[in-house]
Amino acid sequence: MDYIHPFANWSAGILGALGIALILFMAIYSLFAACRHLIRHDADTAEVFNEVRQRLGRGILLGLEFLIAADIMLTVAVELSFETVGMLVVIVLIRSYLSFTLEVELTGRWPWEKKREAE
Template sequence: MVCFLKKHPYESVITEVRQQLGKGILLGLEFLIAADIIHTVAVDLTFESITVLAVVVLIRTFLSFTLEAELHGRWPWQQPREAR
């Protein structure tokens, strides 16, 4: 690790770690959304559980969008800065 830090500036190491951690969190959120949908449909299909699922999916989707914006500096539906 010490050799890695000597070859690269501190800021680029921190940026790379943040990018990788953010990508891992995004993937985890997607798996959690899929797991909640499968659980609700397969195990507990009531109006109340569907309502709770909808709220949870909305919250996790909002978190995914904001994390995506934080990682890339733009919203997911915007063009990359290189393409502008």
């Protein structure tokens, strides 16, 4: 059982670093793609702005999912107590709320509206 704690710490650290790296990479990629698009094409700045928001928003959503997974892994496998579970609940609620609002911002619809249109 002692070998699980270092592995869980290590795995959670990798997932957390991956989430941060994804957000950073998408931010840099979004800005680079916008600059390239503005230089090479005679594009409308509003279109480029929307593309940057879409790319960056998707990167943040994906990064948040990895950060949530890292927090869950760290709490459940390493420090399981009522205090850490309470902190995990608060963190997951905040990050889930951020993910939900970003999804609404990116798509312009509530998530359940997609299902209605598909039917």
